[in-house]
Amino acid sequence: MLNRRRFLGLSAACGATLTFKSTIANAKVNSLNTKAKIIIIGAGAAGAALANRLLRRLTGAKITVIDPRKRHLYQPGLSLVAAGLAGPDYVISKTTDWLPSGVTLLDEAVAEVDPLTKTVTTQKGQTLSYDYLVVAPGLVLDHDAIEGFSLDMVGKNGIGALYAGPEYAAKTWEAAQKFTETGGTGIFTRPATEMKCAGAPLKHTFLIDDIARRAGNSSKMNMIYAANNNSLFGVPIVAEKVRMLFGERGIESVYSHVLKSIDAGKKRAVFDTPDGQKEMDYDYLHVIPPQRAPEFVRQSGLSWEERWTDQGWVEVDQYTLRHRRFGSIFAVGDVAGVPKGKTAASVKWQVPVVEDHLVASIAGKEGTQAYNGYTSCPMITRIGQAMLVEFDYKNDLVPSFPGIIAPLEELWISWLMKTVALKPTYNAMLRGQA
Numbered sequence: 001m002l003n004r005r006r007f008l009g010l011s012a013a014c015g016a017t018l019t020f021k022s023t024i025a026n027a028k029v030n031s032l033n034t035k036a037k038i039i040i041i042g043a044g045a046a047g048a049a050l051a052n053r054l055l056r057r058l059t060g061a062k063i064t065v066i067d068p069r070k071r072h073l074y075q076p077g078l079s080l081v082a083a084g085l086a087g088p089d090y091v092i093s094k095t096t097d098w099l100p101s102g103v104t105l106l107d108e109a110v111a112e113v114d115p116l117t118k119t120v121t122t123q124k125g126q127t128l129s130y131d132y133l134v135v136a137p138g139l140v141l142d143h144d145a146i147e148g149f150s151l152d153m154v155g156k157n158g159i160g161a162l163y164a165g166p167e168y169a170a171k172t173w174e175a176a177q178k179f180t181e182t183g184g185t186g187i188f189t190r191p192a193t194e195m196k197c198a199g200a201p202l203k204h205t206f207l208i209d210d211i212a213r214r215a216g217n218s219s220k221m222n223m224i225y226a227a228n229n230n231s232l233f234g235v236p237i238v239a240e241k242v243r244m245l246f247g248e249r250g251i252e253s254v255y256s257h258v259l260k261s262i263d264a265g266k267k268r269a270v271f272d273t274p275d276g277q278k279e280m281d282y283d284y285l286h287v288i289p290p291q292r293a294p295e296f297v298r299q300s301g302l303s304w305e306e307r308w309t310d311q312g313w314v315e316v317d318q319y320t321l322r323h324r325r326f327g328s329i330f331a332v333g334d335v336a337g338v339p340k341g342k343t344a345a346s347v348k349w350q351v352p353v354v355e356d357h358l359v360a361s362i363a364g365k366e367g368t369q370a371y372n373g374y375t376s377c378p379m380i381t382r383i384g385q386a387m388l389v390e391f392d393y394k395n396d397l398v399p400s401f402p403g404i405i406a407p408l409e410e411l412w413i414s415w416l417m418k419t420v421a422l423k424p425t426y427n428a429m430l431r432g433q434a
Contacts, residue, residue: 183220
């Protein structure tokens with residue numbers, strides 16, 4: 001067993017080593033002289049990280065980032081805010097905090113991309129030309145797809161919705177905290193679409209259950225997790241582990257239940273199921289809406305035509321993240337149409353791949369790196385314990401610390417990775433250093 005003192009020493013040493021290696025690696029990279037015009041749509045985790053890395057690799061390039069958002073959100077922290085373990089300010093910084101001075105930020109929203117003329121038009125009417133385009137705007141939370149629901153309901157009448165942002169995550173905790181004190185039926189949902197961090201609804205379920213238990217109120221609770229299909233998680237071995245933990249804690253699972261509508265006054269939710277619509281009464285309901293690509297992606301003809309036609313993810317090769325029809329376009333982050341990878345951990349591994357292929361293309365060469373679908377879910381199972389689940393396209397577990405951190409064990413070390421180590425690593429990634 002690794003005690004806390006030894007682990008903290010190991011963490012510090014690893015962190016120093018990684019930072020040192022990153023600095024050395026960056027110092028050894030030869031800069032390429034170019035007049036290429038590069039547009040990055042989105043200044044979130046993917047856009048900021050790539051902008052920083054490209055600026056180091058390219059001398060003379062004109063790099064423009066387009067994003068109207070003033071705030072950058074550390075989205076992995078929203079689960080902590082929604083469980084009362086962090087305040088909303090924990091996840092908020094400025095977009096400009098993470099962009100290097102050599103990059104131009106255009107704080108407008110994109111209206112259209114024309115991949116034939118290689119132009120991007122903003123909603124204010126500006127048109128910019130590009131040699132290379134990286135689509136990284138994140139995704140859209142389609143709350144309107146749930147009948148009877150609106151964001152002003154969050155925090156009231158037992159309704160939570162942590163994905164909507166830090167203020168809503170804090171309001172989610174208001175509703176969830178009351179539920180842990182008074183008891184009743186709690187229903188925890190996830191959408192039928194692809195979604196960012198598919199472990200988040202499970203984390204919230206585990207945390208609210210644990211908080212109620214710590215308050216001595218477990219006997220008052222009827223916890224129900226509504227899975228959108230026949231599995232609790234996309235990786236079979238992880239799904240089975242979650243099923244076992246739910247069974248041990250008395251959390252009921254219902255399968256192929258997709259939230260359709262809410263009657264907030266009656267505290268009643270309606271689900272689409274294989275057997276027709278089913279009504280379920282609740283005292284606490286956690287809502288995660290369907291998730292889709294921004295509309296300009298579909299309208300610009302960048303989305304898949306055979307897959308995810310209702311969601312609009314960008315049609316890219318899953319290994320290079322290059323558009324399958326337009327070779328000067330890449331997609332990275334949540335909007336990329338790949339089988340896995342809507343997490344910050346995925347971004348960390350995707351960005352160097354896009355950098356490699358984009359820079360190689362400018363130099364008239366072929367890139368060599370490939371994204372294998374790596375993603376990570378530090379799945380909190382109770383306060384002070386988590387499972388550090390890492391996997392790839394093949395659903396194989398790919399632990400970063402074999403022999404130290406067992407991926408399917410509830411460990412304090414994994415909790416520490418989530419609550420202490422992850423944010424500094426994330427910040428380093430934004431600066432292009434991890």
